[in-house]
Amino acid sequence: MSSGQTAPDPRSAFAALLTSAGSRVLAAAETAPADPLKAATVLRTESERALAESAGEDGAPGVAPADLAGAALTQARLRARARVKFGTRAERMFFTEPGLEQATRMSVADYRARRLAAALGAGARVADLGCGVGSDAIAAADAGLEVEAVDSDPLTVAVAAANAERLGLDGRMRVREGDAAEVDPGGYDAVFCDPARRTARGRVFDPDAYAPTWDTVMDLAARAPASCVKAAPGIPHERIPAGAAAEWISVDGDLKETALWQGLGDGPARRATLLRSDGSPPATLAAGPGGGPAPTGPPARYLYEPDNAVVRAHLVAEAAEPVEGRLLDPAIAYITSDRLVATPFCRAFEVHEAMPFSLKRLRSSLRRAGAGTVTIKKRGSAVDVDKLLRDLKPSGPESAVVVLTRVGDRPLCLVCSEVTASP
Known part of the structure; x- marks a missing residue:
């Protein structure tokens, strides 16, 4: 901004978007070029035309073309981001960045x-x-x-x-x-x-x-x-x-x-x-009236990962009950069970191999499985996931899920695949 210029009033620029001229410029902003400089040029030209044609009308906006163009472009980009939260409603709504x-x-x-x-x-x-x-x-x-x-x-x-x-x-x-x-x-x-x-x-x-x-x-x-x-x-x-x-x-x-x-x-x-x-x-x-802790036990055929809402609500024991599950460790939210049971509260994985954590053993297990796509999950483990993936150098046509956790102070590694139970 050059010396002597004042910053545009965001309320005036927003009020201008609600007029017929503003609606016209906002519509143009929805299809403006992706390049910021090109978009600014196109919208400023459209703003000049729209403001000139609306001059003298009741409610005609008293803003500079550049300010109206900037407000429209910002609004169009906020609407595009808002679709994740608001779906099709976003197309008719207005936003601020913090809002x-x-x-x-x-x-x-x-x-x-x-x-x-x-x-x-x-x-x-x-x-x-x-x-x-x-x-x-x-x-x-x-x-x-x-x-x-x-x-x-x-x-x-x-x-x-x-x-x-x-x-x-x-x-x-x-x-x-x-x-x-x-x-x-x-x-x-x-x-x-x-x-x-x-x-x-x-x-x-x-x-x-x-x-x-x-x-x-x-x-x-x-x-x-x-x-x-x-x-x-x-x-x-x-x-x-x-x-x-x-x-x-x-x-x-x-x-x-x-x-x-x-x-x-x-x-x-x-x-x-x-x-x-x-x-x-x-x-x-x-939470039920009893609310006792879940039992603990060694890895079984299936591993259940409770939804984060379940974990934060301290309802892991309640999630373990319908799958007849037990915890690998009383302080960590992984449930293990011999049964595959449909539950909306957990993702289920079939355990193919359980071992104390060792880079060499894990690399060998993934090589035998032909796993080139590896997803790593962890709870209660201090392992650097990005470094581990680099060190594993997986290759092959199959995929695998590696779960890193601990039982007490003993690191544990599970090689799994995600499964879905029939309702």
């Missing part, structure tokens, strides 16, 4: 919204405190709830409001600027809160550094008739309130979040819920 980073994947937001709607009933009033670009509020409104979405950032509020309008949900979703900590949670049937876990320096792992802080969020949740709080999947168990039901949620095996429920007849204190992108029904595993 997209923290936004809930829609399959998770939809699942939570259905739980809220089932417990509260259609038309219940829900406050979304710290709504971001609106993914959770959108899901709640789509489920039939009346949502008031609050965020402290003016640009984010404008983006969330535009998303509600573009998705046809503005009749059930009101967005306003405000401080979440100052909202009276007793004025709603339930509150939802997703505290910000990112700063300019990156992801925040300490709950006390969330915004609002963890204590503030927990106070809001406790004063509401019912609540759901979204927390990081790695939140320490000791930071979970005694009265909350904690639910670890994964999508296709990728652990996404911990949802803390209060006041909804929440059931077990710990549960793991697995969502699938293929549209299959959610699978939930809950």
Whole structure:
């Protein structure tokens, strides 16, 4: 930027995207050349034309062509990235960079919204405190709830409001600027809160550094008739309130979040819920009344790897029970069994060879198997996976899965292949 120039106002540039001229430039940005310089040239020319043709119209944007072009190009690229989380909805939505980073994947937001709607009933009033670009509020409104979405950032509020309008949900979703900590949670049937876990320096792992802080969020949740709080999947168990039901949620095996429920007849204190992108029904595993530890034993014919949601929820023993399994080591989440049983909570592997870890022995085993494609999994092992793959130098037409773990202080290596049990 040259001396004397002022930085473009992002709110003005975003407001311009909502006009007919902005829509035209945004449409051009969707098909702009991949090369940034070429894209900028094409879009600036289109912006100049669109702004000139809209001059004098009500709501005509008062922005420079370069600013409108930049905003459109940024938005188009954010939409392309957002398809992973939002599917086809992304094509009609608007985003900010930090808003997209923290936004809930829609399959998770939809699942939570259905739980809220089932417990509260259609038309219940829900406050979304710290709504971001609106993914959770959108899901709640789509489920039939009346949502008031609050965020402290003016640009984010404008983006969330535009998303509600573009998705046809503005009749059930009101967005306003405000401080979440100052909202009276007793004025709603339930509150939802997703505290910000990112700063300019990156992801925040300490709950006390969330915004609002963890204590503030927990106070809001406790004063509401019912609540759901979204927390990081790695939140320490000791930071979970005694009265909350904690639910670890994964999508296709990728652990996404911990949802803390209060006041909804929440059931077990710990549960793991697995969502699938293929549209299959959610699978939930809950802590039982006994909750004793799983037995331990040596490697058997099959090895089960529990989903990360199961592991974080401390439900490995519950996952072992239906497969008649036992743990190789009481502190490590690998289950072994003589039976192959279909279970949504674990991936299954057939064990072809079990041995104390040795590079020489493992290389010989893979050579005998003709394994040129090797996947290495580890829990409780300090082995450098990348270095091990280089040292193994696998070759051949077959594939194998190598599991590195330990029993006590003894390193253990299992050579396996993934299998699928019939339901």
